[in-house]
Amino acid sequence: MSLVAVTVLGTDRPGIVADLTSALAATGANLEDSTMTLLRGHFAMVVLVRADTDPDALADALAPLAADGALAVDVRALPEGHGSGADGASYTLKVHGADRPGIVAALTRVVADHGGNVVDLGTRLSRGLYVLTAELVLPAGVTPARLEEDLHAAARAVGVDVHLDPIDDDLL
Secondary structure, three states, X not given: OEEEEEEEEEEOOOOHHHHHHHXXXXXXXXXXXXXXXXXXXXXXXXXXXXXXXXXXHHHHHHHHHHOOOOEEEEEEEEOOOOOOOOOOEEEEEEEEEXXXXXXXXXXXXXXXXXXXXXXXXXXXXXOOEEEEEEEEEEOOOOOHHHHHHHHHHHHHHHOEEEEEEEOOHHHO
């Protein structure tokens, strides 16, 4: 069985998730991981499935979802992963402030420079207020206090507030 990524983007409407997952189930593909969100009224979903079906055949089975042009569906085989590089302590990064270009770039650069891995990220813009929430994994040896200090410096430079909090692994 191969690992396959399916990406669906387009105009939102009720039933997209049901249509996609029904079509996948009909091919015998097993949904392993997924994420879905609405981005300003636009549907965005990525699913990883385990399938006996060739990716091209899977794409053919999903083609009706894109037939009216409102959705784009991409299917591609993925190599088997060698881990996510996400071993270590988990933290939540919360950022908010006035919107401006470069907020995500500045703060994720600090995380990367400390060897941290962003494993989940979401942003929202509402009435000029920009909000970012991310989950980070920090490798052993990274001092969270030093990272937090550098995050605060970067946040000041882009005019936002930042908070870094450990995630209680017992809750995961």
